[in-house]
Structure formats: structure tokens, C-alpha cells
Amino acid sequence: MAPGLPTAMDRPHFIGIGGAGMSGIAKILAQRGAKVAGSDAKESATAEALRALGATVHIGHAAEHLADDATCVVVSSAIRADNPELARAAELGVPVVHRSDALARLMDGLRPIAVAGTHGKTTTTSMLAVSLSELGLTPSYAIGGDLDAPGSNALHGAGEIFVAEADESDRSFHKYAPEVAIVLNVELDHHANYASMDEIYESFETFAGRIVPGGTLVITADHEGARELTRRLAGSVRTVTYGESADADVKILSVTAQGLKSEVVVLLDGVELTFTVSVPGRHYAHNAVAALAAGVALGIPAAELAPALAAYTGVKRRLQLKGEAAGVQVIDSYAHHPTEMTADLEAMRAAADGGGRILVVFQPHLFSRTQELGKEMGQSLTLADASVVLDIYPAREDPIPGVTSELIIEAARAAGADVTPVHDKDEVPETVAGMAKPGDLVLTMGAGDVTDLGPKILHRLAQK
Missing domain, CATH: 3.90.190.20 (Mur ligase, C-terminal domain)
Structure with a gap:
């Protein structure tokens, strides 16, 4: 069974509760029994979905929105220092917790899969959440986008697996300690926080260094940035590569377009495996193979996981x-x-x-x-x-x-x-x-x- 509430997070207040990352954490806490409250700049379907779970959601930011009995205030890197609710938290002495720390605490005691990379995180995390659910493994998950309805970006599941999107933009993915980490690609982005590729590499090296002993890094063999990261890690962590490159551990033999779907053939442990990806494009086929390799690293049979991946039919946007x-x-x-x-x-x-x-x-x-x-x-x-x-x-x-x-x-x-x-x-x-x-x-x-x-x-x- 999944653990209960982390200490001091039974009455959290979220500033910017309607955001993709923030709302997911709030949803999981509400499902675990926390008295969740928060504020957002505008009304939204996500706010309504949170209210349906019992959360109190204020529109607009004001000091009086922070209840006197709040046990912590959760913020993201987007919250400015002059936010009135943040100022009120300082007056009351309420601890301020970054979104990534809150998510890390939700994963305590579980088997986390953390999905990182410059592109494709939301899709790959969603593919894992859907396929693992299809297999009856009831994972918990926190995704940066909605699957099929407002508020469907997160779930508190009864199983032992927790799938999370790991955001490199502000280095917050350094907070996680995954059993399996996925790196989909490594490119220069988020220019306000990273000045060079060397800084990007250092950040991803730190993330990979957080993998628990005996854990696995799943990383593409097809992108030069990822290959350079693999070289820099130099065997410091068990690594499984995937892609179309000849030296990939999980080799993609073909991706065949079939309208808005793709047929994918991979070679894994000497066995050819064919499965369908229900979204179009080579990029998404690669995401599915990353999900497959991660699930196998966690001990899920490839022959079961591959067909379950077809249950993923997309994520909003x-x-x-x-x-x-x-x-x-x-x-x-x-x-x-x-x-x-x-x-x-x-x-x-x-x-x-x-x-x-x-x-x-x-x-x-x-x-x-x-x-x-x-x-x-x-x-x-x-x-x-x-x-x-x-x-x-x-x-x-x-x-x-x-x-x-x-x-x-x-x-x-x-x-x-x-x-x-x-x-x-x-x-x-x-x-x-x-x-x-x-x-x-x-x-x-x-x-x-x-x-x-x-x-x-x-x-x-x-x-x-």
C-alpha cells in the first residue's frame, strides 16, 4: 500500500494551485486525506476539479487566503517573492516548501520512476501511467498535463510504483531519488537558468547521481547530448540505452506510420517485439520505447507492458x-x-x-x-x-x-x-x-x- 501523509503536509496551502505541477501534488495530497487549500490567478476547470476533491481554491492572491492553521505553504519557482500569501506565511512562521520537495516527500517509501529530458517528459510519463494502470498495477503519478479530463494529471494509487515528471528547468529534479530514471534527450533550453551546455550536463549528472543504489538510468542512444551525458557518467550508474543507434541496448528496428498511429518493432534481450503506439510520429514512438525500457528495468515483463502501451491515446495539448x-x-x-x-x-x-x-x-x-x-x-x-x-x-x-x-x-x-x-x-x-x-x-x-x-x-x- 502507498504511504499516508508526509509530516506537516496535512493542511497545505498552494500558491498557484491551478498550475500543471502544483495541481497534481495538491490532488494527491487531497486523495491521501489532507485538508488542501490554495489560490490561483484565475478560475479554471482544474480549480473546479480540485474543489470536487474537497480542496478550498481561492481566485486571486491575498494574504487573508492563507489560513492560520496551515502547516506549510507550497510554491513553485514561478512564485515571486512579493506574493502577499508568501509574506503572510513569513509573518505566521509557516514553513515554505518548494513544489519539488513536496513531490519528493510524496514518493517516500515507493518505487519512483522519474522522467527527465528537454522534450517528451509529459508524454512519456503519461504513457507509463496509462500502461501500468492497464496492467492493474495501480501506480501513483504526477504529470505535467491532463490525460483526458481536467485534473487528470495526477493520482494517488494503491500500488508501489510512483511515476513522476522530473523538471530540469529550475534544477528541481535534483530533489528526487528514483529507482529508475529516464533521460529522453539533453539540449540547451531554459536560458534564464542555464548559461551553457556544461551547466546542463552538470545538472543532469546530479540528477543521475540521485538514482538509488541498484537502480537504473534509461537514456536515449540517438541524441548527441544524451550520449555525451552517458560518457560523462562513465559507468557510475547501471545504464540501459534505447534508440535506433546500432549500439542501443533496446534497439528500435522500425517505426511505421499507420495514419495517426505507429507500429514499432524493437529488439530487446535478443527478442523482437512488435507493438502499436496510438499517437503519430517517430518522436512519440521513441517515448514509448523509453517507457518500455523503464518498466522492464522495474521488473515488468516486456511482453506484457508493450501491448499495454497502446492504451495510451494522448494527453491534452x-x-x-x-x-x-x-x-x-x-x-x-x-x-x-x-x-x-x-x-x-x-x-x-x-x-x-x-x-x-x-x-x-x-x-x-x-x-x-x-x-x-x-x-x-x-x-x-x-x-x-x-x-x-x-x-x-x-x-x-x-x-x-x-x-x-x-x-x-x-x-x-x-x-x-x-x-x-x-x-x-x-x-x-x-x-x-x-x-x-x-x-x-x-x-x-x-x-x-x-x-x-x-x-x-x-x-x-x-x-x-
């Missing part, structure tokens, strides 16, 4: 079909890094039926990321037939002088892409409706509020 109107499918993509953008566009190209065009509505995410990777983002858009590029979604960042979406647009046009800048999001549905033809695929792409445009585009297409 990861190539999620939003609907179809006027013969045009609208799909939502969370891709915001050039590697992710390229992977999703290649997947859509392979899945397009009858030669339909790929149209992208791209919203850059973060000024710092655009400053460093704007050229590469623009080059990724050459894989689309036409793109609409919005202004930068700032999230937690303040503007950087001279950094706008024009950096992406210029790079895209220089590489031969057809790009239309649109500064007012309300104009996007009309713009897309004027571009789209029956058989086309429209991708709303980015980590910001571009996702809200999908239903509006569908509504406008339906009027054609």
Missing part, C-alpha cells in the same frame, strides 16, 4: 485533435522548442491523408527562449505549408528589448517559409479560415494560450 469542420482538422500542439516543433510537424506530415496541407498557428513562448532559439524556430516552420506567427507569450518573464516574434518571422522567410504575422489573436480564426481548404490540418502550436484558439478556429470554419 500533445497533438490533441480538437475537432473537424469544413473538412479541416484542428490539432493542438504544445511544442515550443525547435526540436519539438520539428518532431510534431514531421509527425503531422506523415499522418496527413490525401496530401493535405499543414497550416500552423505558432505562438512563441518566453522572451529568453525566443532570443536564443528564434532562428531555429523559424527554420522549423519551413516544414509547414504556411504559418501564422503570433506575438511572444511572456509567461513569467518581463520583455527583453529588441526581442519580438519578428526574429522568428525573419528567419522563417529567409529559409523559404510562407509566414503571416498576426498581432491580435482575435483575428486568427478569420485568417486561418481564409487559408484552409478541405483536407488540410491546422496546428495551434505553443505552450501559451494559443490553445484557446482551436475551438474558435473550428467555429469559424463551420461557418464557411
Whole structure:
């Protein structure tokens, strides 16, 4: 059986409780019997899902939202020092706990699988959560996205396995002590926190060093950054590699597109294994093989886990079909890094039926990321037939002088892409409706509020 509540977390207060990572921890604590409370900037379906579990969720941030009997305040790196609830916690002497520390404590006494990497964490964590549940292992899990409904990003399960997304962006994944760790890829990102690849490597080395004695690192053999990390670790931890490279321990022999699915053939311990991945694209097939290798490292038979992986049918915002109107499918993509953008566009190209065009509505995410990777983002858009590029979604960042979406647009046009800048999001549905033809695929792409445009585009297409 899974353990109960960690000490001093029976009455937690979450600042930013509606966030993907924060809401998952709050949900698990509520399911374990904690009296959960918190606040968020705006109302949401996630807030309602938490209330349905008995949590108290305030909208807006105010000192009076923090109850006098709160045993701790949980924060993420996005919470600013001048938050009034944080100030009130200091006045009351209430301990402040970082989100990663709270999650680490939830994993105590269990068999954790921690999924790390620059891209693919949410998908791979979700694949493991779904497939392990399909096998009746009732895992606990904390994911950075919803599976099929608001609030479905986390679960307190009765089993001994805990699957968690491990975030490298603020080095918080150094807090975990997994039995199995997955590293999907290693690239330079999160430029506000990492100044160089050396800093990235050092951070991932620390993460790998947290694997418990006798545990396993599952890491791709196909990406140079991951191979360099493997070289740096130099046998300090038991390592299982996967991928299409000839020297991979779990070798991917083929990935065959079948519409919005893929058939994957792997060679594992000398035995060929064929299974279906119910989402399109080579990138997602690799994620599934990483999940397979991790499960096997934990002692789950490959012949049982492989078919169970087909039960995963997607997570919100990861190539999620939003609907179809006027013969045009609208799909939502969370891709915001050039590697992710390229992977999703290649997947859509392979899945397009009858030669339909790929149209992208791209919203850059973060000024710092655009400053460093704007050229590469623009080059990724050459894989689309036409793109609409919005202004930068700032999230937690303040503007950087001279950094706008024009950096992406210029790079895209220089590489031969057809790009239309649109500064007012309300104009996007009309713009897309004027571009789209029956058989086309429209991708709303980015980590910001571009996702809200999908239903509006569908509504406008339906009027054609």
C-alpha cells in the first residue's frame, strides 16, 4: 500500500494551485486525506476539479487566503517573492516548501520512476501511467498535463510504483531519488537558468547521481547530448540505452506510420517485439520505447507492458485533435522548442491523408527562449505549408528589448517559409479560415494560450 501523509503536509496551502505541477501534488495530497487549500490567478476547470476533491481554491492572491492553521505553504519557482500569501506565511512562521520537495516527500517509501529530458517528459510519463494502470498495477503519478479530463494529471494509487515528471528547468529534479530514471534527450533550453551546455550536463549528472543504489538510468542512444551525458557518467550508474543507434541496448528496428498511429518493432534481450503506439510520429514512438525500457528495468515483463502501451491515446495539448469542420482538422500542439516543433510537424506530415496541407498557428513562448532559439524556430516552420506567427507569450518573464516574434518571422522567410504575422489573436480564426481548404490540418502550436484558439478556429470554419 502507498504511504499516508508526509509530516506537516496535512493542511497545505498552494500558491498557484491551478498550475500543471502544483495541481497534481495538491490532488494527491487531497486523495491521501489532507485538508488542501490554495489560490490561483484565475478560475479554471482544474480549480473546479480540485474543489470536487474537497480542496478550498481561492481566485486571486491575498494574504487573508492563507489560513492560520496551515502547516506549510507550497510554491513553485514561478512564485515571486512579493506574493502577499508568501509574506503572510513569513509573518505566521509557516514553513515554505518548494513544489519539488513536496513531490519528493510524496514518493517516500515507493518505487519512483522519474522522467527527465528537454522534450517528451509529459508524454512519456503519461504513457507509463496509462500502461501500468492497464496492467492493474495501480501506480501513483504526477504529470505535467491532463490525460483526458481536467485534473487528470495526477493520482494517488494503491500500488508501489510512483511515476513522476522530473523538471530540469529550475534544477528541481535534483530533489528526487528514483529507482529508475529516464533521460529522453539533453539540449540547451531554459536560458534564464542555464548559461551553457556544461551547466546542463552538470545538472543532469546530479540528477543521475540521485538514482538509488541498484537502480537504473534509461537514456536515449540517438541524441548527441544524451550520449555525451552517458560518457560523462562513465559507468557510475547501471545504464540501459534505447534508440535506433546500432549500439542501443533496446534497439528500435522500425517505426511505421499507420495514419495517426505507429507500429514499432524493437529488439530487446535478443527478442523482437512488435507493438502499436496510438499517437503519430517517430518522436512519440521513441517515448514509448523509453517507457518500455523503464518498466522492464522495474521488473515488468516486456511482453506484457508493450501491448499495454497502446492504451495510451494522448494527453491534452500533445497533438490533441480538437475537432473537424469544413473538412479541416484542428490539432493542438504544445511544442515550443525547435526540436519539438520539428518532431510534431514531421509527425503531422506523415499522418496527413490525401496530401493535405499543414497550416500552423505558432505562438512563441518566453522572451529568453525566443532570443536564443528564434532562428531555429523559424527554420522549423519551413516544414509547414504556411504559418501564422503570433506575438511572444511572456509567461513569467518581463520583455527583453529588441526581442519580438519578428526574429522568428525573419528567419522563417529567409529559409523559404510562407509566414503571416498576426498581432491580435482575435483575428486568427478569420485568417486561418481564409487559408484552409478541405483536407488540410491546422496546428495551434505553443505552450501559451494559443490553445484557446482551436475551438474558435473550428467555429469559424463551420461557418464557411
